[in-house]
Every structure is written in C-alpha cells, then in structure tokens.
Amino acid sequence: MAAEPRWRLNRELNVSVLVQVGLLGALIVGSWMNLQRQLDLLGRDVSLLLERQKEVARKIEQLQAASISHEVRLGSLETQR
Structure with missing residues (x-):
C-alpha cells in the first residue's frame, strides 16, 4: 500500500481570491505610477x-567683481590723500 501525501494542492480558486489578487495588482501598478510621478517631480525640482x-553663482561673481573694483577705487583715493 503506497503512502498517500499528507497534503494536497487544491487547485480551485474562489472568486474572492481572484478579486484580492486583482486588487493587489492594481495597487502595485498604482503605487508604481505614483512613484514615477514623484520621481518626475523630483527631477524637475532638481533641475530648477x-x-x-547657476544664477546665484553669476550674481556672486558680479558682486565680487564690483567689490574688487570698489576696493581699487578706495585704495586709489587713500593714496591720493
């Protein structure tokens, strides 16, 4: 007499399991799409x-040039006195 397996795989799927799997899939897809949207927004923010x-760096360079110019003028005025 052959030993029967202790468990059997029941291949029947009821409707609730199918609905749960479908909803889980929809949740995963929705989360993925939301993540992609958030990454797009993050990329745009980083670009901005x-x-x-770059704009601030340009303004700082302009201010440094103006500061050097003013220092030179001040130095020339001090030497004239």
Whole structure:
C-alpha cells in the first residue's frame, strides 16, 4: 500500500481570491505610477535648483567683481590723500 501525501494542492480558486489578487495588482501598478510621478517631480525640482544655483553663482561673481573694483577705487583715493 503506497503512502498517500499528507497534503494536497487544491487547485480551485474562489472568486474572492481572484478579486484580492486583482486588487493587489492594481495597487502595485498604482503605487508604481505614483512613484514615477514623484520621481518626475523630483527631477524637475532638481533641475530648477541647479538653474537657480547657476544664477546665484553669476550674481556672486558680479558682486565680487564690483567689490574688487570698489576696493581699487578706495585704495586709489587713500593714496591720493
């Protein structure tokens, strides 16, 4: 007499399991789409920050040039006295 397996795989799927699997799949897809949207927004924000950083760097360079110019003028005025 052959030993019967202790468990059997029941291949029947009821409707609730199918609905749960479908909803889980929809949740995964929705989460993935939301993540992609958030990554797109993050990329846009990083691009804007880089542009602003370049603008600030240009303004700082202009201020440094003006400061050097004023120092030279001040030095020439002090030597004239």
